[in-house]
Amino acid sequence: DAGITQSPRHKVTETGTPVTLRCHQTENHRYMYWYRQDPGHGLRLIHYSYGVKDTDKGEVSDGYSVSRSKTEDFLLTLESATSSQTSVYFCAISKGLAGDYDEQYFGPGTRLTVT
Amino acid sequence: AQTVTQSQPEMSVQEAETVTLSCTYDTSESDYYLFWYKQPPSRQMILVIRQEAYKQQNATENRFSVNFQKAAKSFSLKISDSQLGDAAMYFCAYCRRNNLFFGTGTRLTVIP
Known part of the structure; x- marks a missing residue:
């Protein structure tokens, strides 16, 4: 158990509204990640963070922004939600100092539906 | 871009x-790591190996082992003495470099 929680766990929202998902960790690990999981695609990296205020884009970053003002929290924001962003969102952390090649541990996921 | 292929849905x-369970990947790099994750119906992603x-x-991790063929870019997972609790999606x-690329998964059913 890597002490990762995600909130909310489920959310339904309307197209065009802003949405923020929160990932919280209790162990102060440096690296945090946001993924989305869609049928036929597995999990795909949206953004990741390698420290407070240090973030970078992943494979599918368009339409998403992130922020990390504290070590323990990593926020994912959809500025204007679209139906194509309906998905299950996973947060993950890696426990190593380098982060480059460490296994990642995942939160329980957030199911987001955009109507 | 790196791609990971799981040919057995x-x-x-x-x-x-x-x-x-089979897995192949495409890369031009020499340093990298490979993982197998399990996702049961609870949706939690669990590191297997x-x-x-x-x-x-x-x-090798208990009943789980891999056959890693670097030249062939192949990374298969063998589950021995399968148990009902092994039923899940396997990725x-x-x-x-901080990018984890996943295959599309294999759904494993365990028949009693």
Whole structure:
């Protein structure tokens, strides 16, 4: 158990509204990640963070922004939600100092539906 | 871009038998890690096993082992003595420089 929680766990929202998902960790690990999981695609990296205020884009970053003002929290924001962003969102952390090649541990996921 | 291919969308195995899940990947790098993750119906992603590309010895974790063929870019997972609790989606993943690339998964059914 890597002490990762995600909130909310489920959310339904309307197209065009802003949405923020929160990932919280209790162990102060440096690296945090946001993924989305869609049928036929597995999990795909949206953004990741390698420290407070240090973030970078992943494979599918368009339409998403992130922020990390504290070590323990990593926020994912959809500025204007679209139906194509309906998905299950996973947060993950890696426990190593380098982060480059460490296994990642995942939160329980957030199911987001955009109507 | 790195790609990971799992060519078996679904597999089934009799309880107590052995099953092998296939995974191939495409990369031009020499340093990378490979992982297998399990996702049961609870949706939680659970790390099953990891393999460092620089290691020739295949990784083993209890009933789970891998067959890592670096030249062939192949990374299969063998589950021995299958149990009902092994039923899940299994994802192969390639990792390099903070990017974890996943395959599309194999759904494993365990038949009592």
